[in-house]
Amino acid sequence: MGNITKKGTRGPVIDRASSTEPVRSKALHTKLYEAIMREDCTTIETLLRNHPVNQPMTVLANSTCYRLLLNQPTQSIIPIHLAAKYRKAQSLLCLLEHGADPEIRDTRGHTTLHLMLLHWPITPATWTEPVNRIQRILTDIQNHAVTCLHILCEHGALVNARVDNDYKYSPLHLAIRYGTYPVLSILAQNGAHVNAIDESCMTPLHMAAGILNKKMTETLIACGANVNCTVSATGNTALKLAVCAASTKAGRLLAADISCIRLLLTNGAKVNTQDREGQTAIHEACFGGREAIINLLLEFEADVNILTRNGEAPIFMFLQRRSNITDTTLLDKLLYLSYPLKLTNNQGILPTGLLLPEFHLLKETLIRLSQKPLSLQVICKNNIRKFYGEKYKQHLKQLLPPKIWDSIYSYCDLSQLLK
Template sequence: MGNITRKGSRDLVVDSAKSLEDGPSAALHSKLYEAIMREDCTTIEPTESIIPIHLAAKYHKAQSLLCLLRHGADPEVRDTTGLTTLNLMLLHWPVTSTTWAKPGNRTHRILTDIQNSSITCLRILCAHGAQVNAQGEISNKRSPLHLAIAYGCYPVLSILTQNGADVNAINEASMTPLHMAANMLNKEMMETLIAYGANVNCAVSSTGNTPLKLAVCTASSKAGRLLGAGVSCIRLLLTHGAKVNAQDYKGQTAIHEACFGGREAIINLLLEFEANVNILTRNGESPIYMYLQRSFNVRDTALLARLLYHTYPLRMTNNRGILPAGIMLPEFRLLRDTLIKQSQKPLSLQGICKRNIRNIYGEKYKQHLKQFLPVTIWNSVYCCYDLAYTS
């Protein structure tokens, strides 16, 4: 078959003449190749070669694929790298988007036809017994769902799952399809996987990362519309039961990652879902510690005050007594000294009670709590930040 093209290179791989041996069979293969590409079913005949069904799948020739399967072609036959017909189809899924073209014009119709032909081929393969959980690639054992996500084949997810694909299958890195989709911030894929039973709290065996932690990590590096899309993905996971305080093998939670990234929208969302800002990592690092690691974050004193509003006790060092790197700049000397003093000075009993109420009920239930507390008490709990920490 020659080399397999990767996503981003969608030229037809007309390499049959190079990959086939010279001899009497060359003319037969050439004729068969042309018949498959033309979808001339009157000329297509079965052979012992694995090339015909792989060609039909790679180039999404539905009629040729159906003809070969009816003649007894085996959809599970693998190429030299261990790829099945279904694997090859997903690896060569067309990168087409009808949003590229004005609806109704010729380009739009062509793109729609290409996409529809690809979907038809997938349905044909599934109907003829293709193994939707068969791992491909000798060195990179990914299931068809993993391949579909890696290569952006959103339309195929529901088809594969409807035909029995395991939404919680793991690849060589112990990641499920949802881990991958969350890491890519692909909300459409995440919604489909969750709808078909993906475990939103599955942890990667080597790191302990959950889909939520991965989504927060990726979204924290984004800005503008991409950040907004990331926040939407994080909310999707949280509303479907993702454990906001789940710790990875280093003891980090989503709020640790969010605080290090310094994105207010993500931090606020996690706080809304009762993220605990007092959890420590195995190295004794609090979310505040992670926030103060970066000087860019330290300059956002409003967000810092909001985090301090939920924090007790304030820990300014890790287990080795090291202060966060970001606050060590000379420009932050006064703030650093103030925070260190506050970390060494216990809160009043009243202050501890206020923090406990905020941490127990969180932002999510504070309006509900307002119905039961006297106005003056509720205001004292929720309507002021401890700005003395940052003075």
Template sequence: MGNIPRKGSRDLVVDSAMSLEDGPSAALHSKLYEAIMREDCTTIETESIIPIHLAAKYHKAQSLLCLLQHGADPEVRDTTGLTTLNLMLLHWPVTSTTWAKPGNRMHRILTDIQNNAITCLRILCAHGAQVNAQGESNKRSPLHLAIAYGCYPVLSILAQNGADVNAINEASMTPLHMAANMLNKEMMETLIACGANVNCAVSSTGNTPLKLAVCTASSKAGRLLGAGVSCIHLLLTHGAKVNAQDYKGQTAIHEACFGGREAIINLLLDFEANVNILTRNGESPIYMYLQRSFNVRDTALLARLLDHTYPLRMTNNQGILPAGIMLPEFRLLRDTLIKQSRKPLSLQGICKRNIRNIYGEKYKQHLKQLLPVAIWNSVYCCYDLANLLKQDLPASQQQGLSATQTAFSG
């Protein structure tokens, strides 16, 4: 038993007892003592205490160091299959000093709590703790636990001591997948700096960190909080493949279009997202955009997507139209878009769209300096979809439409 003190190590026992004599550990010792005296085997089995686990759980650095120096095994597991390192991360102090005034008593207490935990982690790593050991009931590595429990300070320490930043858990997710899904930019930055693969795909779904970040940022909560754009930009600037497809054939722009969040769609377009990729079910990004009625009402964003789309495909493989434009209020728009989807673009129109798709908004102004004004205006022109709608209206209704027409820009 690696946690039984060696002969002559009486100081170890004294040190451990003094370090753990107060707080919850005292109650645990008392409960175990009473169970032993009563010969209550059931309690002894379920409440068994391993000294090194107590030291790690309550971040007692001196006791932890003393135990390790006297032969305690950092890899001994508790009844749930957790190692000392696992337990430390599960009980990592979630403290923030940002709200406390620097230098005051509360700020010092919070700082000391964090520093004690970090010191214990460094001691464990220095004494051979397995930083890649996974739980017996799941495949979560210490890095996965650190992400799940918000232990931001430990990521770089674990990585410096050999933790595999691309390890997968029971869901085949890497730590970066988890951090991206949570939109935790600090963790993402640390993992990427430590060598995390930004294009690793989840084996069961094909999701990349970029797709997960876009999904979370495009959700209702993401929209309300305005969160996630910086996380997406971080991934893109570090080489995330913007047009990577999951097992359904969806890309990040499909997810972004379904969510309808303009900032994310524009960002992906700036990084050359392809709006003409189809899913396995034949759905284009603009098809996903038109699935939701509140997206359809954002006519400016719809126009931008239309200006990058060719051919315009209004149905999926089953011939079903997007649900969002099936409302009666969108009848005219629906009929017009269907009509346009059946009308092939001119060669000139195709060339213009290709130029916009290849160069995107990023090089729009650069092209303006290179191309003649007439040609640039032709490529990046503005057209009015309301004029298309007018063609399907009686003359008596065209004037009313003009009063509310909306310009669709490229």
């Protein structure tokens, strides 16, 4: 039946049978929503007789659950997504047992697993165990999330399904992106591809190293991540991304922890891998000017004389920045290690910082030094240093007479050169 107009009336009279149907549906949706939030499985089972388990629910603004809907007049959400989003383990299990599809996606291309990771509760990594009421509550919420994740994995959730958007993140990528450290090993144990790439050809390890997250990096390596995998578009490795992050201005000002870099190196990261421009981690470290990072890379036999495709040595990168040049101690060290001293790139251009008027005397001195033929003694010293590197120089100290060792490993004094 449709709308009919009775004689003598000014407008249409609505057929009550058809007008009450949407109201009943919305009431049913609200009841199902509330039952899921209460984890009332008996009520959920009853309501599912009249509501397809994979059909979205639309909840009105005046319902008792509206306070959870972020000030939207209505919200449409699939039952299993609601249970996962708010970590309702019993409701999630009940819905799955009644045919809920964990791979059904929302309007943004997220599966149930994606939504769970997007709404994963974060607790400080420094907690060893909860000591007060707030910490106990947050820990319980975290435990509920872990339980829900196990339930999803046990009921066939695809742990390698990508988000259907521009980034094409896998669940592991999402876990890194949103800092959900506890889920990495669970996903890997359930078949997640630890070396999966996103739309930018980044693996989860690239992402973790790029934010200097040691725990995530350590877990991914333990799960089989390839520490030398490169980003196809740029040639960057996890090591180079970590060095870039720690060498930025923010990294220097905040003294960013470099333990993630050491972790990668001790687990086989190749220190001299070149990207598509020919740059290595030591180029990035020298440009950043953080002595701790440069020393760490040298300890693992970074080649301080390796050139980029444009003929730029690490010391060229160091001399690009004024703040680096004023660090005379580090400059002395790099000059001592650079053999031969190459100040220009393939176009014969000098580093930008060295062209500043205040460094005119230094520029002229270094140019003369780079053009000066090396003595046989200096060549021998350079070859010994190159062979043994920084890593084994203390071992060599035990084998050589003190005067000889001192002559080999004594840095040049820049102040003496400028006289």
